[in-house]
Amino acid sequence: MGNAASAATAGQPALLKVEVSGPVLSVGLNRPAKRNALNDGIILAIADCFSNIPDDIRAVVIHGIGDHFSSGLDLSELTEQDATEGLQHSQMWHRVFDRVQYCRVPVIAALKGAVIGGGLELACAAHIRVAEPSAYFALPEGQRGIFVGGGGSVRLPRLIGVARMTDMMLTGRVYSAIEGAAYGFTQYLTEEGNAYPKAMELAAKVATNAPLTNFAVLQALPMIAEANPQAGLLMESLMATVAQSDKEAKTRIRAFLDRKTAKVKPT
């Protein structure tokens, strides 16, 4: 990867460890000594990385180097901010996490250890979340005297509901990996140490889908799900028509009919 923000500078390790594995881009938050706290440098590196996904990449895995996904906002950067700077800071995070959510290809988050505050908000912007038992989820903003600023109040209630997020924010309740799965925050719960390999395996799998189907799932489905039913059904028909008219769909359907492709079986 040639992006400047993720490159190591003057003896400092790169803030992101970016690796290519076939059609999958692996993006590791790389500040383990600070539990992958999100400072401006790492946020800008994420923006840079997600703005420059190479054309041949078909899926992205985001994960944390070390024992944790992320301890959230780097609190040492907040102490000097006034209200104007705070607003700019939060809106900068919004733009960056939007790049993750509206990424051209599916983004899978592999979660372990602390998934806290802004780290949880980053995970919310991914399309699939995979956790291992060490993962725990918390919003300690109330204890820090702040509010979520990375889009969490928009994305998290849509995943777990307003009531659970309210409880997390008011009481500082920490959800376990099992609760995260039960409440629909994560879609996969693996054995310890397996979240990243599982995320990479899933990424390799989604990378084999027709790009137009993945595009429809990432870009159209969220809008359809929030639209009024009539508008939603119209958008669905339009998207379905575009996808099934594509040569790729015709080739894939022909391959199934000719018994040249795998059947759908339970795993």
Ligand SMILES: COc1cc(/C=C/C(=O)SCCNC(=O)CCNC(=O)[C@H](O)C(C)(C)COP(=O)(O)OP(=O)(O)OC[C@H]2O[C@@H](n3cnc4c(N)ncnc43)[C@H](O)[C@@H]2OP(=O)(O)O)ccc1O
């Ligand atoms: C308002 O506008 C916003 C807000 C936001 C988003 C807000 C948030 O993210 S709020 C949540 C902030 N995070 C926390 O409160 C978590 C704090 N960290 C911990 O509780 C622990 O460090 C731990 C994650 C549980 C890990 O514990 P442990 O393994 O024992 O490690 P430590 O010894 O505690 O830490 C090692 C080292 O890392 C430093 N560190 C850890 N977390 C942070 C952090 N979040 N910020 C800064 N530094 C952190 C810790 O100080 C230690 O440093 P040393 O130098 O002492 O080694 C978004 C956008 C907006 O506009």
